[in-house]
Amino acid sequence: MIIKNGYIIDPKSGLEGIYDIKIKDGKIEKIGKISGEGIDVGGMVVAPGLVDIHVHFREPGFTHKEDIETGSNSAAAGGFTSVICMANTSPKIDNVNVLKEFLNKAENSKINVYTVSALTENFNGETLVDMEEMLIAGAVGFSDDGIPDRNSKVILKAMEEAVRLDVPLSFHEEDPNLIINNGINHGEVSEKLEIYGSPHIAEDVFVARDVNLALFTGAKVDIQHISSGNSVELVRWAKKKGAKVYAEVTPHHFTLTDTAVLKYGALAKMNPPLRTEKDREMIIEGLKDNTIEIIATDHAPHSEEEKNVELTKAPSGIIGLETSLGLGIRELVNKGYLTLMELLRKMTINPAELYNLNAGYISEGGPADLVIFNPEEEYKVESFESKSKNTPFKGENLPGKIYFTICRGEIVYRG
Structure with missing residues (x-):
């Protein structure tokens, strides 16, 4: 395959400009002026295939919401060629047998599908999994995402083991003891709805704990789906102190505020919740100064029946893979x-x-994982490759129409 006249943007090397790309055997063979017939993309952006380190494909156990195949289709439609699934499945991915079963299914995916292991057995927060064993078996990291880890002694031990193994730990930062109704920010909107909600302090106290433990141990720690402006400040402080702390933010947290709950109801309910305009502005500042260096969707499919209930009883989370790039272009x-x-x-x-x-870059000899899109062309969000449709962005026009997603040298999506 030859891609002609693509405007390459490669953040790793800084390469930017019009080039051709020749692909052979799943890898990029040459970048430059290449003779021969090919796909002329007419100056559209050719970027590395997008990488999402926080998705829920709901397999095993919840495949009425999503599965590896439909999740992969959704990812490809959004320009993603590599994703990391979370372990809050049923059963949890906390032992080698479940992990290998997942990875065997993932091998047949059209994109690169990885998974973290649970950090603790059955997410009990008390007993660490055999981290070395799970890493050898194919897990790429560890997280009890969906269930905040409360036991500081266990977290300290996990971080020490993570340093030894040189592997990241990712944390869902919400203290359940400070929350009455999850998924909705505690503030003016929740009071209008006569719901107490989830105050930002519930996130801040756990972020404060974990960035300090990261500083103490030297562990690589990922603060997942950051939503509080104070938490952004805590991460900024920890980085200045030399901690190996990273932060990820979802497109919905840099796009919306808690007022969206009044308009969209349960389609704007997620953990952690959408917060205030001040929090959103502080998140954007964090993105600008690289305090927040990762955008991840927290793609969380739910069925229409599950979401279409009383607000406090509806599950939290929205899908995000197919709108992430467009929201990033529009909002940032x-x-x-x-x-x-x-x-x-x-x-x-x-x-x-x-x-x-081994992803996220364009280089001769590197993987032929690419997304080709027009950042100026708008498209309407109306149909989805995901099994689920739980998003407040349906019906909106977004820039960044995707024309091709290529993974391992094969076209896996055509727009």
């Missing part, structure tokens, strides 16, 4: 907060490097 690039190169860095090489994935 077109509004002047980030360049397109900077946005793509947070969606490609930065997440890939945290998890030691």
